[in-house]
Amino acid sequence: MIRENVNPDECTFSEVLQACSDSKVAFSFRDVEQIHALIMRYGLGSKLIVSNRLIDLYSKNGFVDSSKQVFEDMVVRDSSSWVAMLSGFCKNKREEDAILLYKDMRKFGVIPTPYVFSSVISASTKIEAFNLGEQLHASIYKWGLLSNVFVSNALVTLYSRCGYLTLAEQVFAEMPQKDGVTYNSLISGLSLKGFSDKALQLFEKMQLSSLKPDCVTIASLLGACASLGALQKGRQLHSYATKAGLCSDSIIEGSLLDLYVKCSDIETAHKFFLGSQMENTVLWNVMLVGYGQMGDLNESFQIFSQMQFKGLQPNQYTYPSILRTCTSVGALYLGEQIHSQVLKNGFWKNVYVCSVLIDMYAKHEKLDAAEKIFWRLTEEDVVSWTSMIAGYAQHDFFVEGLKLFRKMQDHGIRSDNIGFASAISACAGIQALDQGQQIHAQSVVSGYSLDHSIGNALIFLYARCGRIQDAYAAFDKIDTKDIISWNGLVSGFAQSGFYEEALKVFSRLHEDGVEANMFTYGSAVSAAANTTNIKQGKQIHARIVKTGYNGETEASNVLITLYAKCGSLVDARKEFLEMQNKNDVSWNAMITGYSQHGCGSEAIQLFEEMRHLGVKPNHVTYLGVLSACSHVGLVDKGLCYFNSMNKDYGLMPKLEHYASVVDILGRAGHLQRAMKFVETMPIEPDAMVWRTLLSACIVHKNIEIGEETGHRLLELEPQDSATYVLLSNLYAVLGRWDSRNQTRLLMKDRGVKKEPGRSWIEVKNTIHAFFVGDRLHPLANGIYDFVEELNKRVVMIGYVQDNNSLWNDLELGQKDPIAYIHSEKLAIAFGLLSLPEMIPIRVMKNLRICNDCHNWIKCVSKVADRAIVVRDAYRFHHFADGECSCNDFW
DNA sequence: CTAGGGTTAG
Numbered sequence: 001m002i003r004e005n006v007n008p009d010e011c012t013f014s015e016v017l018q019a020c021s022d023s024k025v026a027f028s029f030r031d032v033e034q035i036h037a038l039i040m041r042y043g044l045g046s047k048l049i050v051s052n053r054l055i056d057l058y059s060k061n062g063f064v065d066s067s068k069q070v071f072e073d074m075v076v077r078d079s080s081s082w083v084a085m086l087s088g089f090c091k092n093k094r095e096e097d098a099i100l101l102y103k104d105m106r107k108f109g110v111i112p113t114p115y116v117f118s119s120v121i122s123a124s125t126k127i128e129a130f131n132l133g134e135q136l137h138a139s140i141y142k143w144g145l146l147s148n149v150f151v152s153n154a155l156v157t158l159y160s161r162c163g164y165l166t167l168a169e170q171v172f173a174e175m176p177q178k179d180g181v182t183y184n185s186l187i188s189g190l191s192l193k194g195f196s197d198k199a200l201q202l203f204e205k206m207q208l209s210s211l212k213p214d215c216v217t218i219a220s221l222l223g224a225c226a227s228l229g230a231l232q233k234g235r236q237l238h239s240y241a242t243k244a245g246l247c248s249d250s251i252i253e254g255s256l257l258d259l260y261v262k263c264s265d266i267e268t269a270h271k272f273f274l275g276s277q278m279e280n281t282v283l284w285n286v287m288l289v290g291y292g293q294m295g296d297l298n299e300s301f302q303i304f305s306q307m308q309f310k311g312l313q314p315n316q317y318t319y320p321s322i323l324r325t326c327t328s329v330g331a332l333y334l335g336e337q338i339h340s341q342v343l344k345n346g347f348w349k350n351v352y353v354c355s356v357l358i359d360m361y362a363k364h365e366k367l368d369a370a371e372k373i374f375w376r377l378t379e380e381d382v383v384s385w386t387s388m389i390a391g392y393a394q395h396d397f398f399v400e401g402l403k404l405f406r407k408m409q410d411h412g413i414r415s416d417n418i419g420f421a422s423a424i425s426a427c428a429g430i431q432a433l434d435q436g437q438q439i440h441a442q443s444v445v446s447g448y449s450l451d452h453s454i455g456n457a458l459i460f461l462y463a464r465c466g467r468i469q470d471a472y473a474a475f476d477k478i479d480t481k482d483i484i485s486w487n488g489l490v491s492g493f494a495q496s497g498f499y500e501e502a503l504k505v506f507s508r509l510h511e512d513g514v515e516a517n518m519f520t521y522g523s524a525v526s527a528a529a530n531t532t533n534i535k536q537g538k539q540i541h542a543r544i545v546k547t548g549y550n551g552e553t554e555a556s557n558v559l560i561t562l563y564a565k566c567g568s569l570v571d572a573r574k575e576f577l578e579m580q581n582k583n584d585v586s587w588n589a590m591i592t593g594y595s596q597h598g599c600g601s602e603a604i605q606l607f608e609e610m611r612h613l614g615v616k617p618n619h620v621t622y623l624g625v626l627s628a629c630s631h632v633g634l635v636d637k638g639l640c641y642f643n644s645m646n647k648d649y650g651l652m653p654k655l656e657h658y659a660s661v662v663d664i665l666g667r668a669g670h671l672q673r674a675m676k677f678v679e680t681m682p683i684e685p686d687a688m689v690w691r692t693l694l695s696a697c698i699v700h701k702n703i704e705i706g707e708e709t710g711h712r713l714l715e716l717e718p719q720d721s722a723t724y725v726l727l728s729n730l731y732a733v734l735g736r737w738d739s740r741n742q743t744r745l746l747m748k749d750r751g752v753k754k755e756p757g758r759s760w761i762e763v764k765n766t767i768h769a770f771f772v773g774d775r776l777h778p779l780a781n782g783i784y785d786f787v788e789e790l791n792k793r794v795v796m797i798g799y800v801q802d803n804n805s806l807w808n809d810l811e812l813g814q815k816d817p818i819a820y821i822h823s824e825k826l827a828i829a830f831g832l833l834s835l836p837e838m839i840p841i842r843v844m845k846n847l848r849i850c851n852d853c854h855n856w857i858k859c860v861s862k863v864a865d866r867a868i869v870v871r872d873a874y875r876f877h878h879f880a881d882g883e884c885s886c887n888d889f890w
Numbered sequence: 891c892t893a894g895g896g897t898t899a900g
Contacts, residue, residue: 056891083891090892118892153893184894191895219895226896254896261897285897320898355899362900387900418900 002038010047013039017053027061036070045073052080059088083115086123095123099132112139114148121154130162146174153181160189180211188220196224200233213240215249222255226262234259254282261290278310285317292325300325301334314345319353327360335360348373351381358384362391380413390422398429405439417443417451424457428464428492436461456484463492468501483517491523494530500767502527503536516547518554525558529565532844532871533762537562557585564593567842567869567876584615592624597876598885600632619651626660630667631886638664659689666696671705687717691726698730706730714746721747721754759823759845763834770823770830779830786829787821794859797882802852822853824870832864840867848872858882 001008008016017035020027036054044050051074058067067088074081082105089098102120106112117140124133137155145151152175159168172178172186183206190199203221206213213221218241225234238256241247247256253276260269269290276283284307291299304322308314314322319342326335339357347353354373361370374388385408392401405423409415415423420443427436436458443454455478462471471489478485486509493502506524509516516524521544528537541559549555556579563572576582576590587610594603607625610617617625622645629638642661645651658681665674674693678685690713697706710727717723724747731740747754759770768777777783791799824845831841849857849872861868862882870877878885 052891080891085891087891113892115892122893148892150892155893157894179893181894186894188895214895216895223896249895251896256896258896280896282897289897315898317898324899350898352898357899359900381899383900385900390900416900422900 008038008042008044010044010050013042013044013047014049014053017050017057021053021057021060027057029061029063029066032058032061032063032066036066046075048074048076048078048081052078052084055081055084055088059084059091062092064088064092064094077110079110079113079116082110083113083119086116086119090119090123090126093126095127095129098123099127099129112143114145114151117145117148118150118154121151121158125154125158125161128162130158133158133162146171147176149175149177149179149182153179153185156182156185157189160186160193163193165189165193165195178209178211180206180214180217183209183211184214184216184220187217188223191220191224191227194227196228196230199224200228200230213244215246215252218246219249219251219255222252222259226255226259229263231259231263231265234263250280250282253280254286257283257286258289261286261293264293266290266294279312281307281312281315281318284312285315285321288318288321288325292321292328295325295329297325297329297331297334314341316347316350316352319347319350320356323353323356323360327356327363330364332360332364349377349379351377351379351384355381355384355387358387358391362387362394365395367391367395367397380411382408382413382416382419385413386415386419386422389419389426393422393426393429396429398426398432401426402430402432402435414446415443417448417453420446420448421451421453421457424454424461428457428461431465431496433461433465433467436465452478452480452482456482456488459485459488460492463489463498464496466496466498468493468498481514483514483520486514487517487519487523490520490527494523494527497530499527499531499533503531503533506540510543516543518549518552521549521555522558525562529558529562531760531767532566532842533767534563534566534568534842535762535765537566551580553579553581553583553586557583557589560586560589560593564589564596565871567597567840567871567878569593569597569599582615584618584621587615588618588620588624591621591628595624595628595631597878598631598887600628600630600634603628604632604634604637617649617651619654619657622651622653623656623660626657626664630660630664633668635664635668635670655683655686655688658683658685659692662689662692663696666693667699669696669700671697671700671702675705675709687713687720687723690716691722694723694726694730698726698733701733703730703734703736718750719752721752724752725754755847757823757845757847759827759843761827761831761841761843763831768827768830770826772823773821774823774826777826777830779833782833783826783829784821786833787825790829790832790860790863793863794856797859797862799855799859802855822850824849824853825856828857828860828868828870832860832866837866840869842869842871844871846873848874849877854884854888858884 001012020035039045039050039054051070055067055070058064058070067085071081071085082101086098086101089095089101098120102116105116117136121133121136124130124136140146140151152171155171156168159165159171168186168189172182175182183202187199187202190196190202199221203213203217206217218237221237222234225237241252246252257269257272260272269287273283273287284303287303288300291303300322304314304318319338323335323338326332326338342348342353342357354377357373358370361367361373370388370391374384377384385404389401389404392398392404402423405415405419405426408419420439423439424436427439440454440458443451448454455474458474459471462474471492475481475485475489486505489505490502490509493499493505502523506520509520521540524540525537528540544550544555556575559575560572563569563575572590572593576586579586587606591603591606594606603624607617607621610621622641625641626638629641638661642653642657645653645657662674662678665677674696678689678693690709694706694709694713697709707730710723710730713723724743728740728743731737731743757772761768770777824843827843828841831843835841849870854877857868857870857879859882861879868879870879875886
């Protein structure tokens, strides 16, 4: 036409531009620009219809800034111009610009049309500007446009995306006319927000209105089936889609594959995947999820490599899926490699990718790495914050976790259920009952009163804080109790010292037919270990074997601890030697076990073997080794190990390690050195460190250092009864009775009460408990008589009663001395009376054993020819043939 | 010139 010199007019260009817009061919910027130039050459640039269509063509091909230029150059605009520009912004993900344009438009007094409202509502929905959406709803009402199908459809989507499903349903119900999109909008909304049943029901209604489902309907319904695990229904939809010829749609393909994966039908999924064109990245991503949920990292990695081999780029869906699998199977090395690829491909500020990376590093105890990723993120996102918070809590940095939780809220990020649950668990970790309850209240206000994760966290909070009744109440409130709910009780009680309660719950769980997992066993075994209830421990062991957990490293680890704590090193060693895959925890458990039993050289030998095999020791390992050195009296070696912590392994010694060194020096009598060591510590010494020094001073009868240490301790912890007891013992061993009595009076003045001594022994399935001078036992008379008899027999082999440790000797003269017989003597006497001859006497005591009892038991072990094992608050004492494994230092 | 669909993280 142009070659023939026929002048095109505005109608010509309008039709040409329309044809270009309708065409499925993509136009390059040059193409559109040339048409634009032609329009200008013919002087038609000011024509409304031409400009409007030009705006549209530019933005349809992705050149929205040129559209904007055209729009801004227009002298006169009509309603279509505004709409073209609005939808141009929407098509190019420029929702904010669209909203600003709408506001400009209203300022100019342009009357909004249904076209305008449907576009701008859709824009608000996409950027989750729900408040704006509600305002728009009001305007629509005012302009009487609610009856417009497009507008109301957009409103249905708006309300379902912001979670106001009731409002969405209301708009839906009030619509005079509904089309397929109306149904699709609500179906997809219901399905996305977890109301999958309702979505499927609505589909029935849709069919009754004789509306045919299209690709969108089917895709939404498949999503609903996937989250319900409704494989049958999904298959029906699949065959419908095939018959209706919808299966070539790439989104339907994705939904179908997702259905099979989510329903764990990996075989069908794999077949379907192979039958597809495989040019669709989504399909690869879904396969990654499938293999990930089976824990198959090999296949996952195959998929991950092959997709790249075929030229498909991993995207923000790909990385989280494969990284999550790396995390769950513990493949940190591969995870780190993928991390570097993530950085290279520019995903370093993507919240999805980074949240998994944070989780991965946090779970592998690399909090530094996790923090680095976290603080680089700029998007305000709950999940990345929660990952970091949970990361802190997992490694006992509860305070840091709670600080971050507070900070998150200060940033204006609203916590969700998992955030609240993590914060409550962190409170449980530091037994911050009040704070935990406050956060719980907050979660209720936020509408999470029925949330399962929060309910479980609450159980653990109460159990961990020793609130037995509240814990059970929280437990009963949960209608679908899972293993995590049960574990909350078992581990919470075990960790707060209510071992019997924990074991009770463990038995009940078994009776209820609930399947225990590794966490359950871990907590139950540690409860049994702490009650030295070897019998129940062995029963739990049997159940671990029966449920097939005995191959697990963690199972063997807790069993080693169990047997060691119950005093049976033979069983502990057996478990250690027989286990297949030892990790650092296994070595630590065995080393600590040896050490607690006074087998110092065995502990040290094992430590050397561990290092030789290249297993990296950690803080716990060193605690065991240092205390072993102390038991054997290896001063130089102990100090050498202490220095190697930092030098060889970069471990910063903690207060417990300093206390161990003080113990090593103190036991060997190097009290000056010990004092100097404490005074030059790079961190502030705590009561434990000073108490260790004071105990050594008592043994070595050093009044100067002992007195100073005691006074520092009294300043540090004036309410701790142990200090008063130790200090008065120091005076007693030196015969300084005045000072001793003063100390006692000071304690009385300050209202400090000594924890009453208690001992336990198990005889015939029953735990028998004894207090000092306790006469409550049914066999009390027999027991006291037998103690008397034992006293006579031990005197024959040289036992001399040592009253230094007896607390209240002023009263001693006034009352029956029998009233001061310590609980361990009673328990041992009872054990000797009741247990068969060959069985060793196992007693446990809540406080440290006193000097007199220690001597007495040594002698009793000889005269009664019996092995006696006493576990006191500090360690194990194995008495046999007049000797104790602690070599009289504890 | 307007509305609706699939895959990811704690």
